[in-house]
Amino acid sequence: MAFVIVTTIIVIGTVLWNFITPWWFTPLASNWGALDQTIIISLWVTGVAFVLVSGFILYCVVKFRYKEGHKSEYEPENTKLEVILTAITTVGVIILLAPGLIAWNDYVNLPEDAMEVEGVGQQWVWTYRFPGEDGVYGNTNGRLFSSKNTFGLDPNDPNSQDDILIRSNHLHLPIDEPVVFQLRSKDVLHDFYIPQFRAKMDLVPGQQTNLWFTPTVLGTYEVACAEYCGTGHFAMRGIITVDTMNDFQSWLTEQPTFFDTMNEGTKGQGKQIAQTLGCVACHSDNGKNGIGPTWKNSFGSQRMMTSGETVIVDAEYIKESIVNPNEKTAQGYAPVMPAYKMSDDELDAIVEYIETLSE
Ligand SMILES: [Cu+2]
Numbered sequence: 240m241a242f243v244i245v246t247t248i249i250v251i252g253t254v255l256w257n258f259i260t261p262w263w264f265t266p267l268a269s270n271w272g273a274l275d276q277t278i279i280i281s282l283w284v285t286g287v288a289f290v291l292v293s294g295f296i297l298y299c300v301v302k303f304r305y306k307e308g309h310k311s312e313y314e315p316e317n318t319k320l321e322v323i324l325t326a327i328t329t330v331g332v333i334i335l336l337a338p339g340l341i342a343w344n345d346y347v348n349l350p351e352d353a354m355e356v357e358g359v360g361q362q363w364v365w366t367y368r369f370p371g372e373d374g375v376y377g378n379t380n381g382r383l384f385s386s387k388n389t390f391g392l393d394p395n396d397p398n399s400q401d402d403i404l405i406r407s408n409h410l411h412l413p414i415d416e417p418v419v420f421q422l423r424s425k426d427v428l429h430d431f432y433i434p435q436f437r438a439k440m441d442l443v444p445g446q447q448t449n450l451w452f453t454p455t456v457l458g459t460y461e462v463a464c465a466e467y468c469g470t471g472h473f474a475m476r477g478i479i480t481v482d483t484m485n486d487f488q489s490w491l492t493e494q495p496t497f498f499d500t501m502n503e504g505t506k507g508q509g510k511q512i513a514q515t516l517g518c519v520a521c522h523s524d525n526g527k528n529g530i531g532p533t534w535k536n537s538f539g540s541q542r543m544m545t546s547g548e549t550v551i552v553d554a555e556y557i558k559e560s561i562v563n564p565n566e567k568t569a570q571g572y573a574p575v576m577p578a579y580k581m582s583d584d585e586l587d588a589i590v591e592y593i594e595t596l597s598e
Contacts, residue, residue, distance in 0.1 A: 243297055250293045254286065268456040268481070269436035270417075273342040280338050284331055349451050353417035356410070359390060360422070360429035360442045362577070363471035363520035365408045365462055366390070371401030371496060376421075384425065386581045389515045391425075392497050400498040403491065406515040408462070408477035412454050413487040419451045430466035433479060441466060454481040470575045471530050474520045505584040509592025512585055521576070524596050531576060532569055538597035543570040554590045561586060 264275055303309075357368040357376065368390055370376045377392045377399025384391040389406065392399045412418055422431055424442035431450060432439040440450035462477035482490065495503070505512070513519055521530035532542070537552050545568045550556050559566055564576035581589075 243300055246293065246297060250290065250297075254290060257282065257286065265435050266456075267435065267437065268454060268458065268460065269438060270453040270455060271342075271346075271437040273338070273345065274437045277338045277342050281335055284335050288331060346451075347449075349419050349449055350417045353419040353451060354413070355419050355421065356412075357421045357423070358431055358442075359425060360431065360464065360468075360475075361425040361517055362427065362469050363464070363475035364514075364517035365410075365431075365464075365475070365477040366515065367405035367410050369403040369405070369491065369494075370398075371403050373398060373401055377402050377497065379423075381425075386512065386516060386579065386585050387501065390497070394497075394501060400496065402497045403494045404497055404500055405494055406500070406511060408514075409480070410462075410477065411480045411482050411487050411490045413484045414454055414457055414481050416484070417451060417453045419449060422448045422450060427468050428466050429464050429468050429475065432463050432465035433460050434463070435460045439465060454479075457481050457483070470573065471520050474529060505582070505588045507588070507591075508585075509588040509590070509595075512581075512588055513592060516579060518589075531572060534593045534596045536597045538594045540597075544568060545570050545574075554587075557590050557593060558586045561589065 264278075267275060303311075355370055355374075355376075357370075359366045359368065366389065368376070375398040377396040379391045380393060381391055383393060388394070390402075390404060392402060420431065420440070422440055422442045423446070424444045427444060429442040430439060431442060435456075436452045436454065438450055438452040440448050442448060459478055459480045462479055464472055464475035468475065513522075523529055523533045524535055526533050526535040538557075540552050541549050542552055543549055548567075550567065556567075560576075561579050561581060564578055565574050568574045
């Protein structure tokens with residue numbers, strides 16, 4: 240009897256929980272209401288099946304419990320029952336699958352006149368590229384990646400020059416305009432996910448994947464990486480602000496083109512370089528230690544190494560830590576930082592930036 244009571248409580252509690260849970264969808268801010276409906280239909284179908292199957296088990300436990308003199312009957316075939324059960328299951332599976340297939344068809348068919356943005360993922364930052372005035376993306380090639388050319392754009396391709404580069408994790412989009420994201424990864428698998436837009440797509444190294452949506456509510460939304468991509472996965476976040484068309488246009492005109500970025504000096508650009516290369520995912524500028532030590536007030540301080548030696552955080556140590564990070568590891572941190580190739584000017588710019596963060 241205890242089994243019947245406990246199971247009944249679990250079944251009723253599970254069903255009730257789905258109605259009163261505080262962890263429901265965040266308010267929808269895109270065109271993808273169909274995806275929510277698909278999930279809700281699935282919840283209803285599986286919920287009804289759950290209640291019916293659980294109810295049947297409880298009924299059997301009570302009805303056929305052990306009694307003196309009761310004997311079970313042997314019935315190996317019951318064609319009528321099999322036909323009914325097969326029919327019900329078939330209808331259930333169709334209701335489960337059909338709405339998803341309809342929504343998926345829209346999801347993978349990209350609108351033709353949509354705005355285009357490229358989303359680039361790397362451990363552990365997001366950056367973006369617009370095709371610029373000519374509307375055509377310049378060619379990219381993994382061999383062309385450098386600390387200066389972080390998008391790997393072909394400098395000899397005339398289409399590259401006007402490409403607009405967003406070298407921070409903060410992207411703006413205009414409201415009510417369909418936008419197609421071309422997604423690519425510079426290193427490992429990532430997943431571009433904005434919960435309020437319900438939009439989600441894997442980034443696969445060596446491939447381009449696509450995703451589209453139409454933002455429908457003004458506001459600021461968080462981009463999260465939804466595919467475990469290494470130690471700093473949790474820090475791989477970004478922001479998308481949905482603006483009016485006017486605000487979006489004025490933001491876009493302030494962003495540099497590829498031509499601009501290739502011709503800008505490095506002096507005073509330490510913060511920009513740190514952002515573009517993703518240093519900021521692990522090294523904060525606000526005193527909070529992350530995967531790596533914070534940069535705030537670090538310049539000139541003493542730091543204990545795992546080897547037991549103490550070093551002064553000066554220009555030489557910082558540069559060595561960037562170029563050859565596993566030479567010395569600070570105590571309390573894992574030796575997970577990849578080595579970065581940078582020009583002397585860029586190293587100086589970063590040291591200078593870290594220095595400005597210290598009192
Ligand atoms: Cu990631």
